[in-house]
Amino acid sequence: MKPRAKSPVIWPLMGLAALVLLNAVFNPSFLKITFLDGHLYGVPVDILSQGSRTMLVALGMTLVIATGGVDLSVGSVVAIAGAVCAMLLQGGHSLALTLAAAIGAGLVAGTANGVLVARLGVQPIVATLILMVAGRGVAQLIVDGQVVIISNPAFEYLANGFLFGIPFSPLLVAVLFVITHFVLRRTALGLFIEAVGDNETAARFAGLAATRIKTSAYTFCGACAGLAGVLAAANIRAADAYRAGENMELDAIFAVVVGGTALTGGRFVILGTAIGALLIQTLTTTMYNLGVPPAVAPVPKALLIIGVSLLQSEKVGRWLGGLMRRNAA
Amino acid sequence: MNPVKKMAVRNLAVVVTGLIFVALFATAAKLYDGFFSSRVAISLLSDNAFLGIAAVGMTLVIFAGGIDLSVGAVIGFTSIFTATLIEQHHVSPVLAWLLALGAGAGLGAGMGALIHVFRLPPFLITLAGMFFARGAGFWISTDSVGVNHELYAKISGYELTLGSVIIPSNALILIAVILAGYVIAHHTRFGRALLAVGGNEHSALLMGLPIGSTKIAVYALNGFCAALAGIVATLYTGSGNPSMGIGLELDAIAIVVIGGTLLTGGRGHIIGTLLGILIFGTIQAAILFDGRLSSWWMRIVVGGLLLVFILLQRFFLRRK
Numbered sequence: 001m002k003p004r005a006k007s008p009v010i011w012p013l014m015g016l017a018a019l020v021l022l023n024a025v026f027n028p029s030f031l032k033i034t035f036l037d038g039h040l041y042g043v044p045v046d047i048l049s050q051g052s053r054t055m056l057v058a059l060g061m062t063l064v065i066a067t068g069g070v071d072l073s074v075g076s077v078v079a080i081a082g083a084v085c086a087m088l089l090q091g092g093h094s095l096a097l098t099l100a101a102a103i104g105a106g107l108v109a110g111t112a113n114g115v116l117v118a119r120l121g122v123q124p125i126v127a128t129l130i131l132m133v134a135g136r137g138v139a140q141l142i143v144d145g146q147v148v149i150i151s152n153p154a155f156e157y158l159a160n161g162f163l164f165g166i167p168f169s170p171l172l173v174a175v176l177f178v179i180t181h182f183v184l185r186r187t188a189l190g191l192f193i194e195a196v197g198d199n200e201t202a203a204r205f206a207g208l209a210a211t212r213i214k215t216s217a218y219t220f221c222g223a224c225a226g227l228a229g230v231l232a233a234a235n236i237r238a239a240d241a242y243r244a245g246e247n248m249e250l251d252a253i254f255a256v257v258v259g260g261t262a263l264t265g266g267r268f269v270i271l272g273t274a275i276g277a278l279l280i281q282t283l284t285t286t287m288y289n290l291g292v293p294p295a296v297a298p299v300p301k302a303l304l305i306i307g308v309s310l311l312q313s314e315k316v317g318r319w320l321g322g323l324m325r326r327n328a329a
Numbered sequence: 330m331n332p333v334k335k336m337a338v339r340n341l342a343v344v345v346t347g348l349i350f351v352a353l354f355a356t357a358a359k360l361y362d363g364f365f366s367s368r369v370a371i372s373l374l375s376d377n378a379f380l381g382i383a384a385v386g387m388t389l390v391i392f393a394g395g396i397d398l399s400v401g402a403v404i405g406f407t408s409i410f411t412a413t414l415i416e417q418h419h420v421s422p423v424l425a426w427l428l429a430l431g432a433g434a435g436l437g438a439g440m441g442a443l444i445h446v447f448r449l450p451p452f453l454i455t456l457a458g459m460f461f462a463r464g465a466g467f468w469i470s471t472d473s474v475g476v477n478h479e480l481y482a483k484i485s486g487y488e489l490t491l492g493s494v495i496i497p498s499n500a501l502i503l504i505a506v507i508l509a510g511y512v513i514a515h516h517t518r519f520g521r522a523l524l525a526v527g528g529n530e531h532s533a534l535l536m537g538l539p540i541g542s543t544k545i546a547v548y549a550l551n552g553f554c555a556a557l558a559g560i561v562a563t564l565y566t567g568s569g570n571p572s573m574g575i576g577l578e579l580d581a582i583a584i585v586v587i588g589g590t591l592l593t594g595g596r597g598h599i600i601g602t603l604l605g606i607l608i609f610g611t612i613q614a615a616i617l618f619d620g621r622l623s624s625w626w627m628r629i630v631v632g633g634l635l636l637v638f639i640l641l642q643r644f645f646l647r648r649k
Contacts, residue, residue: 070452116639120640120643121643122639122640122643123592123593125396125452126586126592126639127639129579129582129635130632130635130636130639131632132579133579133580133583133628133631133632133635134628134629134631134632134633134635134636135632136625136628137625137626137627137628137629137632138625138629140623140625140628141623141625141626141629144623145623145624145625250456250460253453253456257453263450263453264450293467293471295463295464295467295471295571296464296467296468297464298460298461298463298464299460299461299464299465299468301457301460301464302457302458302459302460302461302464303457303461305453305456305457305460306443306454306457309447309449309453309454310443310447310449313447313448313449314448315446315447315448316447
């Protein structure tokens with residue numbers, strides 16, 4: 001087991017590097033970054049800004065999965081938050097109130113999931129399925145089934161603006177990642193989450209407020225999805241209750257799993273999630289560049305996720321361990 | 330205790346679902362003129378025939394404590410796969426159907442094998458299966474392909490007339506699938522093994538039940554049902570479309586849960602799923618009859634029902 005424990009992010013990092021290398025070989029301009037009008041442009045910059053929303057949702061998902069759960073409702077929450085933004089901005093409300101309301105909607109949705117899972121003991125897949133089904137209906141109800149155009153320069157800046165020449169949204173997401181990492185790893189909070197995910201009963205007997213920790217993980221995930229909804233709406237300058245956040249739960253779960261967080265709970269790697277999200281986005285961009293129609297893009301993603309989860313499974317681990325030992329002997 | 334009462338107590342959830350269906354249908358019949366008719370009653374089955382077929386397969390998977398998120402994508406794949414084979418490669422429809430059913434069952438068996446042999450979470454593997462099937466469907470064609478074959482016209486135009494009641498072919502197929510599901514789930518060794526595995530996999534193993542083959546077989550069976558649903562959907566719409574059935578897996582799971590089947594596995598009844606289909610259809614028909622309610626109310630109401638039933642299940646289980 002020793003060599004595997006070295007660094008949890010080594011595998012996703014190698015995967016990302018391999019993918020970037022592949023792209024760079026086939027398309028030398030892939031890595032080219034130009035500085036134009038005080039802004040950075042280039043494929044890697046695009047990957048960062050397009051991938052920022054998945055990264056954000058995956059950040060929240062990491063904590064939920066670390067508690068041994070999963071949140072399928074994030075895509076619907078993204079749609080709800082976008083719809084809330086559109087309605088409030090159209091009604092002439094301030095940007096601050098709009099952002100607060102959108103993230104607040106995510107908080108409420110996440111807490112509802114958390115209460116169902118942690119207090120009422122409903123299985124996570126089932127509990128969050130409810131909001132996944134109903135949430136998109138709620139989003140469509142808010143915007144009355146229309147695609148609402150948003151024209152607010154300050155709002156649009158959130159997704160498409162630049163700060164010091166760097167796109168704003170990945171910067172914002174990176175800051176959130178760093179804050180979350182330090183809050184969880186420099187305090188005992190991260191350990192608490194892992195303890196609850198590993199063995200809830202044991203954690204409770206050790207004196208942890210397991211129910212509250214679990215609920216908070218879902219609340220945090222909801223808030224992340226809410227903010228991602230804001231960014232998604234700002235990116236396309238519209239609230240699209242039908243398509244916003246579509247398949248986002250899948251990309252987020254993929255990013256978390258690829259990043260080395262165990263789906264069974266009890267262990268999380270925040271940096272791994274960031275790398276996993278970038279890997280997924282790079283894969284998507286690669287396929288666009290190779291001329292694969294966007295609709296076919298899910299196939300390689302499916303193969304990737306099966307491969308990664310096979311590598312993580314105990315049985316394959318034992319096989320590989322056996323092979324290595326035999327080779328060494 | 331007389332046998333009828335004993336049955337009712339054992340299947341309390343199914344009885345509750347039945348009462349809810351009657352109440353819903355009666356309310357809708359009172360509110361809307363012309364709702365209380367055999368035509369509407371039959372449309373509850375025929376309008377959601379392919380969803381119902383998928384729900385029967387899903388019920389069996391959930392009996393065994395699993396879940397399958399790939400059924401909607403398999404429907405889309407089957408739809409475009411059969412349509413393309415028939416229209417562009419001039420394969421006979423029967424052969425195309427057999428190939429599609431084989432592909433569906435094969436994908437299901439593959440997912441079941443991954444889930445069982447490597448102990449991977451079912452939702453993750455079937456999520457990957459969903460991506461795979463959807464992507465494969467779009468690979469065949471991104472546009473819909475119309476099917477103009479006499480056999481298609483013959484089957485989709487067929488209606489069984491029983492007195493004043495006219496039953497279209499897709500409702501007949503759904504009824505046949507429900508009957509088959511009923512026999513498989515409640516009158517075969519395989520069905521009992523399913524419920525045993527779902528109830529407690531470890532005990533089932535100690536009892537000497539073939540867990541692995543049961544689990545793999547149920548995913549294969551569900552893939553078969555999803556492919557059949559795709560064929561029926563193609564018959565019904567007269568064209569193959571790779572984007573058919575998006576999000577359908579959620580409706581299918583909702584129907585199973587509303588039907589009183591325990592999502593943790595081990596307990597449930599196919600009759601409950603039939604009632605779930607009828608409840609789903611009643612809500613849909615009522616929204617259509619009303620005319621003032623928009624389509625998204627459907628999602629909200631289904632979500633609400635899902636919540637109520639899951640909470641009921643929790644409290645029912647806690648008390649035990």
